[in-house]
Amino acid sequence: MMYGPPPADYPRYPEYPRATNSPPIIVLVSGLAALLGFLLGVLVGFGAGTTSEEEPEPRVTVTIDETPPQESVPAPTAPPEGTQPPAQSQPPAQTPPGQTPPGQTPPGQTPPGQTPPAQGATTPGAGATAPAVELSSLLRTLVVGTDIQPGTYRTTGPMSGFPLCYWARLRTPTGGVIATGMPNGPATVTIAASDKAFQTGGCVEWTKA
Secondary structure (H helix, E strand, O other), rough: OOOOOOOOOOOOOOOOOOOOHHHHHHHHHHHHHHHHHHHHHHHHHHHHHHHHHHOOOOOOOOOOOOOOOOOOOOOOOOOOOOOOOOOOOOOOOOOOOOOOOOOOOOOOOOOOOOOOOOOOEOOOOOOOOOOOOHHHHOOEEEEEEEEEEEEEEEEOOEEEOOOEEEEEEEEEEEEEEEEEOOOOOOOOEEOOOOEEEEEEEEEEOEEOO
């Protein structure tokens, strides 16, 4: 192989390809560059918008309902068989002032239905005794409307020689005491029109008030 000088028409330096100056190619390249720039801007803007528009994390709210516990009421215990519950006693009825409670006899009066005891008359004071006289022997029964009229009557007290006397208002001429008394001093009795009889013994004469 022989080396020698190159031919005269051989280029001294290699020729590189030159950029074309064709207008269609320039327009195509410019359009591609603009499209790439637009797509890049859209991607960057979308990424920034997604980051800023992220929804905040949801908050968890816990509500505690403070309800007071209900108190349990113990169930009533039944009494053992054969055991009677204690009976409730009612308070006694109150009697208005100035009135005698039911079932009690006012002072100085004999309970209804009781016959005045036969007593020997004794003179008050000095201890001297008079002849014994039974008070029951002096009892008189006056029929209301015939022997005595309804109204209020007074007596100065027992007859001389008697420490006390006796009177009674009756429902019938033979009995049924409405009210009775054995005063040892002045006394007042009101005979109602519904009374049937008035019984007295050992009292000074009754006078209408």
